[in-house]
Amino acid sequence: MLGLSLLLILGGVAWATLRDDAYTAPRPGESGPSAQPAAAARVLAALETAVAERDQAAARALAPAGDRDARRLLSDLVRNATDLDVTSFGLRYVTEATAVSADGAWSAVVDTTWQFAGFHERPARSEVLVGLVVDDGRVALGSVGGGERRTPVWLTDRVEVIRTADTLVIDAAGDGERISAGAQAAIPVVRRVLPQWQDPLVVEVPDPTAGLDATLGAEDGRYDGVAAVTTASDGSSGEGAPVHVFLNPSVFGGLGLVGAHVVMSHEATHVATVAAGSAMPLWLLEGFADYVALRDVPLPDSTTAAQIARQVRRRGVPDTLPGQTEFETTSNHLGAAYESAWLACEVLVESGDEESLVRLYESVDDGAALGPALRAEFGFGEAELTRRWQDRLSDLAG
Numbered sequence: 001m002l003g004l005s006l007l008l009i010l011g012g013v014a015w016a017t018l019r020d021d022a023y024t025a026p027r028p029g030e031s032g033p034s035a036q037p038a039a040a041a042r043v044l045a046a047l048e049t050a051v052a053e054r055d056q057a058a059a060r061a062l063a064p065a066g067d068r069d070a071r072r073l074l075s076d077l078v079r080n081a082t083d084l085d086v087t088s089f090g091l092r093y094v095t096e097a098t099a100v101s102a103d104g105a106w107s108a109v110v111d112t113t114w115q116f117a118g119f120h121e122r123p124a125r126s127e128v129l130v131g132l133v134v135d136d137g138r139v140a141l142g143s144v145g146g147g148e149r150r151t152p153v154w155l156t157d158r159v160e161v162i163r164t165a166d167t168l169v170i171d172a173a174g175d176g177e178r179i180s181a182g183a184q185a186a187i188p189v190v191r192r193v194l195p196q197w198q199d200p201l202v203v204e205v206p207d208p209t210a211g212l213d214a215t216l217g218a219e220d221g222r223y224d225g226v227a228a229v230t231t232a233s234d235g236s237s238g239e240g241a242p243v244h245v246f247l248n249p250s251v252f253g254g255l256g257l258v259g260a261h262v263v264m265s266h267e268a269t270h271v272a273t274v275a276a277g278s279a280m281p282l283w284l285l286e287g288f289a290d291y292v293a294l295r296d297v298p299l300p301d302s303t304t305a306a307q308i309a310r311q312v313r314r315r316g317v318p319d320t321l322p323g324q325t326e327f328e329t330t331s332n333h334l335g336a337a338y339e340s341a342w343l344a345c346e347v348l349v350e351s352g353d354e355e356s357l358v359r360l361y362e363s364v365d366d367g368a369a370l371g372p373a374l375r376a377e378f379g380f381g382e383a384e385l386t387r388r389w390q391d392r393l394s395d396l397a398g
Helices: 012-018 037-052 056-060 068-084 176-193 211-216 257-272 282-294 306-315 334-351 354-365 370-378 382-397
Strands: 086-096 105-116 124-135 138-144 160-163 167-171 201-205 228-232 243-247
Touching: 037 056, 037 068, 037 086, 037 105, 037 124, 037 138, 056 068, 068 086, 068 138, 068 160, 160 176, 167 176, 176 201, 176 257, 176 282, 201 257, 211 228, 211 243, 228 257, 243 257, 257 282, 282 334, 282 354, 306 334, 306 382, 334 354, 334 382, 354 370, 370 382
Parallel strands: 167 201, 201 243
Antiparallel strands: 086 105, 105 124, 124 138, 160 167, 228 243
16 A cells, blocks of 8 residues: 555645644733743754763653653653664754643644664654643653654654664564564565565554554544555655555554565565655556565465455446545455456556566656557557456456
8 A cells, every 4th residue: 555645744834834723822911831942942952962872861851750651752762763773863843833731831843854774865854743841940851743743653652673684674563573574575575576676675563552544644544444555754755755664553463474475565566666656547556566466476366356356246347447536545445446456467467478567667657658658568558458457357257
């Protein structure tokens, strides 16, 4: 499942001031506590230093007095940074996200940068909500994350870090060993079709109680039925942005061995093809990833295309290849959309060969129009592909 193009988060003060729930400064003469940006900037700088020096005690000291949860969070943040070998960590106060409460607490938008040594070519950047409070004459750090904004897993939970030469797993769900084994197994699957891909694979797994929606700054329920999403770790669309696989532990954890392997290989294909920034038709983007993932899986079509076969029996053959509507994450027939997209790529390989499918994918990804690219590789256009795909669906449905 690919998520970047639907999850762009605009940065900076302009976005904060355009939000319906944007903070409004009090009018002159109004009483009550006020935000202290300068003091907040100083405490953020102190956290930067604590992370750079891997000093858990210094981080804990930035929490409000008596707030054990905040102390543990800040200590875990430094421990995670140590395990992940975080570099280029930066925190810049941007603006207030909420008004200041009567007890001196408020949330601020903080421009956050970070880099995992050996796994990121350039730092990731995201605007994260940070909870601040005036505590006995000083500003203290009370929380990190939330507020419908993307929140890096390693900033909000103690994570298990499993690193190999080709993979990095950041796991807050307690299933790191299994996920790491799956990530390692996905690498050769993708490289058999795309041998030029030699970059590492990074997989993040949030705590199930927080969920994938909170990690990606999405509305509640958007990814309830989705096992994984591949997107830029910071939500950006710029070239070179670190692209990670994000697992939904509530769904992925329930998959069997084969299902988990196919999902991980599918998402690794998205990473390998930098699909997060692609504007190609979704049937080709998702169908190709499933083609790579299922290529060497010894299962009959009656199993790998069971959902679309049932749908065809009930509703008849679709008029068009699956598009945006069919691939909505909240669709009741999302599985059928993926299966039908995979079958379209299977039809292409049977009409030509795997190398032609790879060239088609790369050509369309580079901006070529689908019709001419199809004719160049297979000798027919989209209408003929649709007809052959419909015939395949009819045969499959019996």
